[in-house]
Amino acid sequence: MPAPISLSTLLLSALLAFEFAAAQPLPDLSPVPPRPQASRLKPGWQQGPFMEIFVRAYQDSDGDGIGDLRGLTQRLDYLQELGVRGIWLMPIMPSADHDHGYASTDYRAIEPQYGSMADFDEFLRQAHRRGIGVIIDYVINHSAAAHPLFQAAAADKQSPWRDWYVWADPAPTGWDIWGKNPWYPSAQGESYFATFGPHMPDFNMRNPAVVAYHRSSMRFWLNKGLDGFRLDAVPHLVENSAQDWNDQPESRRLTRAFQRLIKAYPRRTVVCEATASPIAYAAPEVCGSAFAFGLQYEVVKAARGDAKAIQAVADYFKTAPASMATMLANHDIFAGQRVWDQLQDTGEQATARYKLAAATYLLQPGIPYLYYGEEIGMAGVTGLDGDEPLRAPMSWVPDGEPGGFSSSATPFRPLAPNRATHNVQSQRQDPESLLNFYKALLKLRSQHPALQSGRYEQAVAEGQVLRFVRHLGKDRLLVAINYGESSAKLAQAQGLLPLFPQTAATSTTLAPLSVSVFRLKPAKKP
Numbered sequence: 001m002p003a004p005i006s007l008s009t010l011l012l013s014a015l016l017a018f019e020f021a022a023a024q025p026l027p028d029l030s031p032v033p034p035r036p037q038a039s040r041l042k043p044g045w046q047q048g049p050f051m052e053i054f055v056r057a058y059q060d061s062d063g064d065g066i067g068d069l070r071g072l073t074q075r076l077d078y079l080q081e082l083g084v085r086g087i088w089l090m091p092i093m094p095s096a097d098h099d100h101g102y103a104s105t106d107y108r109a110i111e112p113q114y115g116s117m118a119d120f121d122e123f124l125r126q127a128h129r130r131g132i133g134v135i136i137d138y139v140i141n142h143s144a145a146a147h148p149l150f151q152a153a154a155a156d157k158q159s160p161w162r163d164w165y166v167w168a169d170p171a172p173t174g175w176d177i178w179g180k181n182p183w184y185p186s187a188q189g190e191s192y193f194a195t196f197g198p199h200m201p202d203f204n205m206r207n208p209a210v211v212a213y214h215r216s217s218m219r220f221w222l223n224k225g226l227d228g229f230r231l232d233a234v235p236h237l238v239e240n241s242a243q244d245w246n247d248q249p250e251s252r253r254l255t256r257a258f259q260r261l262i263k264a265y266p267r268r269t270v271v272c273e274a275t276a277s278p279i280a281y282a283a284p285e286v287c288g289s290a291f292a293f294g295l296q297y298e299v300v301k302a303a304r305g306d307a308k309a310i311q312a313v314a315d316y317f318k319t320a321p322a323s324m325a326t327m328l329a330n331h332d333i334f335a336g337q338r339v340w341d342q343l344q345d346t347g348e349q350a351t352a353r354y355k356l357a358a359a360t361y362l363l364q365p366g367i368p369y370l371y372y373g374e375e376i377g378m379a380g381v382t383g384l385d386g387d388e389p390l391r392a393p394m395s396w397v398p399d400g401e402p403g404g405f406s407s408s409a410t411p412f413r414p415l416a417p418n419r420a421t422h423n424v425q426s427q428r429q430d431p432e433s434l435l436n437f438y439k440a441l442l443k444l445r446s447q448h449p450a451l452q453s454g455r456y457e458q459a460v461a462e463g464q465v466l467r468f469v470r471h472l473g474k475d476r477l478l479v480a481i482n483y484g485e486s487s488a489k490l491a492q493a494q495g496l497l498p499l500f501p502q503t504a505a506t507s508t509t510l511a512p513l514s515v516s517v518f519r520l521k522p523a524k525k526p
């Protein structure tokens with residue numbers, strides 16, 4: 001979900017959209033029948049880890065300063081080597097915002113700046129060849145104001161598309177969504193409803209034709225072999241009144257129906273953005289998986305040694321389902337700064353504490369979603385507003401080296417300020433780097449199914465130490481993370497086989513700022 005930007009900017013862009021987009025032809029609205037086909041991916045791939053990627057910022061293949069699908073395909077080897085099993089692409093459909101992509105103008109096409117549908121098909125084929133699944137962002141709640149359907153609906157009260165959006169004349173009073181009145185005047189004098197600002201009008205999700213259109217558009221991608229969706233802002237699908245607009249029962253029912261449509265295809269997956277009630281949306285009867293908003297702040301605070309947060313992290317998965325999608329940060333500023341920026345003030349300990357944050361969410365239950373550049377500690381761009389600092393071009397190489405994000409001298413956004421040290425090329429060569437730490441942990445996770453889907457047992461926070469057991473079948477793995485600056489003694493001294501770090505001798509002393517994983521020997525029969 002994009003953060004709201006200034007009202008004047010939005011009004012201007014909405015007005016421009018009205019002026020210039022009026023004559024656009026309608027996109028493909030035809031019904032798409034289901035054509036479920038087998039998946040080429042291994043069972044269980046949906047356990048991740050996933051990498052969230054902003055295509056615009058990942059790799060530019062043609063030198064125009066804008067990342068694209070062909071560039072992304074070139075980087076699949078890197079993602080495979082890192083140990084990624086799923087990719088979440090932020091919106092790749094044509095969009096009126098020319099940046100983040102959450103203002104769609106056509107649900108069955110590719111953003112021209114990103115390439116062609118053939119480029120997408122090739123990317124998908126190449127990802128599958130490497131055992132990597134691909135899900136894309138799908139924005140159900142709203143289109144762009146520049147969408148030809150909204151343009152037609154706004155221009156003519158008799159338009160067949162009129163009832164695809166939400167209108168009122170006069171605008172109702174008393175509405176307040178995050179400090180703003182969501183009713184905006186249209187060119188004809190009446191008002192339309194737009195949760196996220198005037199450039200993104202809400203669809204009328206009570207209209208069965210709108211639901212059918214989205215169902216068909218999802219099938220369009222699934223029939224191509226896409227592996228699922230990240231559904232944007234689903235608690236906002238249906239509003240009932242100025243008081244009852246967030247997370248209404250109708251929104252949950254619709255979400256469930258979309259989940260069923262997607263999972264009618266073999267081995268597909270879906271994850272929801274539901275900020276207000278993540279755990280409810282992760283339930284099988286709603287979305288099946290949802291981002292664990294809130295947990296990421298506790299994990300980063302725990303990594304700073306905050307005892308209360310360590311306790312909160314220990315407790316989270318005692319009740320939350322293992323289908324929660326976990327993360328440290330994402331593309332939205334409401335979820336926090338880039339992790340590097342959050343830990344900067346810990347000085348010389350920043351890298352060590354960053355590793356502890358990563359280990360915490362990669363070894364706990366949940367489906368981990370890395371945010372591109374997180375694995376190298378990319379910093380946010382300084383001097384930009386809102387979400388933009390989080391969405392810098394990927395730091396592949398230090399300045400002046402070939403093989404960076406783009407051959408253009410003017411990429412669409414400034415590069416990350418710490419790219420001289422925090423880039424893929426430099427960190428590949430440093431065994432102690434964040435990149436190699438992530439790689440090692442992801443390898444450990446993939447080698448031990450207990451770390452992916454094992455039960456969560458015996459979780460305790462003792463001062464600065466978090467420990468818990470992941471248990472699957474006969475396998476019991478003990479994870480111990482010491483967030484403290486002094487070494488700590490592990491209570492259990494018997495029957496431990498060290499798995500990580502590999503060099504550690506059997507020892508029950510936890511070094512300062514360290515993570516250790518042991519296999520618990522089965523108890524001897526009496």
Ligand SMILES: [Ca+2]
Nearest residue numbers: 060062066068
């Ligand atoms: Ca490009």
Ligand SMILES: [Ca+2]
Nearest residue numbers: 202236237238
């Ligand atoms: Ca809505």
